[in-house]
Amino acid sequence: MSLTEHLDLRGGRVCWPEADDSLPAADPLPRHAVDVAIVGAGVMGAMLAERLTAAGRTVALLDRRPPARGSTAASTALVMWAADTPLTALTETWGPAEAQRRWRRVHAAVLELAARVATLGLDCRWASRPELYLAGDLLDAHGLRREAAARQAAGLPSAFLEADLVASRFGLPSRAALVSGDAFEVDPVALTQGLLAAAAKRGATLTWPADVTDIVTTAAGVRLTTAKGATLDAGQAIIATGYEAARQYLPAAFRLGSSFAIATAPGTDPAWRDEALIWEAADPYLYARGTADGRIIVGGADEDFADPARRDAMLDAKRAVLERRGAEMLGIGELRADCAWAATFGSSPDGLPAIGRVQGQENLWLAAGFGGNGVTFASLGASLIAAALAGAPDPDEACFSPYRFG
Numbered sequence: 001m002s003l004t005e006h007l008d009l010r011g012g013r014v015c016w017p018e019a020d021d022s023l024p025a026a027d028p029l030p031r032h033a034v035d036v037a038i039v040g041a042g043v044m045g046a047m048l049a050e051r052l053t054a055a056g057r058t059v060a061l062l063d064r065r066p067p068a069r070g071s072t073a074a075s076t077a078l079v080m081w082a083a084d085t086p087l088t089a090l091t092e093t094w095g096p097a098e099a100q101r102r103w104r105r106v107h108a109a110v111l112e113l114a115a116r117v118a119t120l121g122l123d124c125r126w127a128s129r130p131e132l133y134l135a136g137d138l139l140d141a142h143g144l145r146r147e148a149a150a151r152q153a154a155g156l157p158s159a160f161l162e163a164d165l166v167a168s169r170f171g172l173p174s175r176a177a178l179v180s181g182d183a184f185e186v187d188p189v190a191l192t193q194g195l196l197a198a199a200a201k202r203g204a205t206l207t208w209p210a211d212v213t214d215i216v217t218t219a220a221g222v223r224l225t226t227a228k229g230a231t232l233d234a235g236q237a238i239i240a241t242g243y244e245a246a247r248q249y250l251p252a253a254f255r256l257g258s259s260f261a262i263a264t265a266p267g268t269d270p271a272w273r274d275e276a277l278i279w280e281a282a283d284p285y286l287y288a289r290g291t292a293d294g295r296i297i298v299g300g301a302d303e304d305f306a307d308p309a310r311r312d313a314m315l316d317a318k319r320a321v322l323e324r325r326g327a328e329m330l331g332i333g334e335l336r337a338d339c340a341w342a343a344t345f346g347s348s349p350d351g352l353p354a355i356g357r358v359q360g361q362e363n364l365w366l367a368a369g370f371g372g373n374g375v376t377f378a379s380l381g382a383s384l385i386a387a388a389l390a391g392a393p394d395p396d397e398a399c400f401s402p403y404r405f406g
C-alpha cells in the first residue's frame with residue numbers, strides 16, 4: 001500500500017545548480033506530535049512550512065527525496081498569474097464574476113510571494129520582468145484584444161500591443177501580444193531552499209529520505225507511517241507531493257503529461273529587450289526566459305502522455321524542436337542547448353490547482369499545484385491553508401477546491 005505513486009519525475013540535465021553540498025542536513029523524525037506534518041519538500045511544501053511556522057505552528061516536513069529534487073528542480077520558474085486557460089475561456093465556463101475572482105486571487109498570490117521573498121531577504125535570483133503573451137493558434141490578435149479587455153475589467157495589469165510595437169519595444173519578431181505586469185523570474189531550487197531554511201530557523205524539521213506510505217485519522221488528528229515503519233502524530237497533515245499525487249484523494253480531472261525544456265550556456269542572454277518572460281497563446285505553447293547567469297531557457301513541446309521511458313526517449317528530438325522553434329519565436333539566428341531536460345507535468349481543466357481539505361476528512365489537506373503556474377500556486381496554497389487553519393477561511397477557497405469539477 002502506498003500513499004502516492006513512485007514516478008521518475010524528470011530525465012536529462014536541468015540548468016539549476018543542484019550540488020549535493022547545498023542540501024540541508026536531514027533531521028530525525030520528531031518523537032513528539034507536531035501541529036502540522038507536510039508530506040513533500042518541493043516548492044509547495046517549502047512555501048507551506050514557511051507560512052505555517054511564521055504563524056507559530058510546529059511543522060515537520062517529510063520527503064522521500066532530498067528537498068527540492070522533485071519537479072521543482074525541473075521548473076523553468078516563470079512566476080506569473082496568467083493561467084494556461086485564458087480568462088475569456090474561463091469566463092465562458094464560470095461567468096465573468098467567478099472567472100475574474102479566480103484570476104484576481106491568483107494575481108494576489110504572486111504579489112504575496114514577492115512580498116515574502118523581499119521580507120525574508122531570500123537569495124534566489126528573484127527579479128521583476130514584463131510578461132509577453134504572443135498571438136498564437138489559441139488566441140489571435142482579435143482574441144488577445146478581447147482577453148486584454150477581460151483582464152482590464154478584472155483590474156489586472158495587462159494591455160494589448162500591436163505586432164509592430166512588440167517588435168520595436170522588445171526586439172522580437174513582429175507578432176501581436178499582451179504585455180502584463182507583476183510577473184517575475186526566480187531560481188526555483190534556491191527559492192525552495194531559502195524557504196525551507198526560514199522554516200527551519202523557526203523550528204521546522206525536515207526528514208529525508210522518508211517515504212510516507214499511510215496517513216490515518218486518530219482522536220488527536222492524524223498519524224503518518226513511513227515505509228520503514230516509523231510514525232509521526234500531527235494535528236493536521238498536508239499532502240504536497242506534486243505530480244506523485246495521492247490518487248485516492250485527487251480527482252482524475254487533474255492529469256499528467258510530459259514537458260521539455262532546454263537552456264543555452266551561461267552568457268548567451270540577453271537576446272531580446274527587458275528580459276521579458278515570453279509565451280504563446282497556443283496549445284501546446286512555447287515559452288522563453290533569461291536567467292541571472294545569462295542563459296536562455298526555452299520550454300514547451302508538451303505531450304499528453306506521462307510514461308517516463310517514452311518521455312525521456314523523446315528528449316533528443318524535443319531538444320532539436322525547441323532549438324529550432326525557440327530561435328524562430330525569438331528571432332535569433334541559432335539557439336544551441338547546453339542542457340536539456342524532460343519532465344512529468346500536471347494540468348487541470350481550468351489551469352488552476354487543487355488546494356483544500358480532503359473530502360470527508362477534517363485533518364487532511366491536498367496542496368497540488370497542477371497547471372502551468374506551480375510556483376504561484378504554491379504561494380496560493382500556503383495562503384489558503386494557513387487561513388483555514390487559523391479559523392479564518394479565505395473567501396475564495398472554494399474556487400480551488402480539488403472537487404470543483406464534480
Ligand SMILES: Cc1cc2nc3c(=O)[nH]c(=O)nc-3n(C[C@H](O)[C@H](O)[C@H](O)COP(=O)(O)OP(=O)(O)OC[C@H]3O[C@@H](n4cnc5c(N)ncnc54)[C@H](O)[C@@H]3O)c2cc1C
Nearest residue numbers: 040042043044064070071072075077078212242373374375
Ligand atoms: C518542465 C517544467 C516547467 C515548469 N515551468 C514552470 C514555470 O515556468 N512556472 C511555474 O510556476 N511552474 C512551472 N512548472 C510547475 C512547477 O515546477 C511545479 O508545479 C512545482 O515545482 C511542483 O512543486 P511541488 O512541491 O508540488 O512538487 P515537487 O517539487 O515534485 O515536490 C513534491 C515532493 O513530494 C515528495 N513525495 C512524493 N510522494 C511522497 C511520499 N509518499 N512520501 C514522501 N515524499 C513524497 C517528492 O519526493 C517530491 O520531492 C514547471 C514544471 C515542469 C515539469
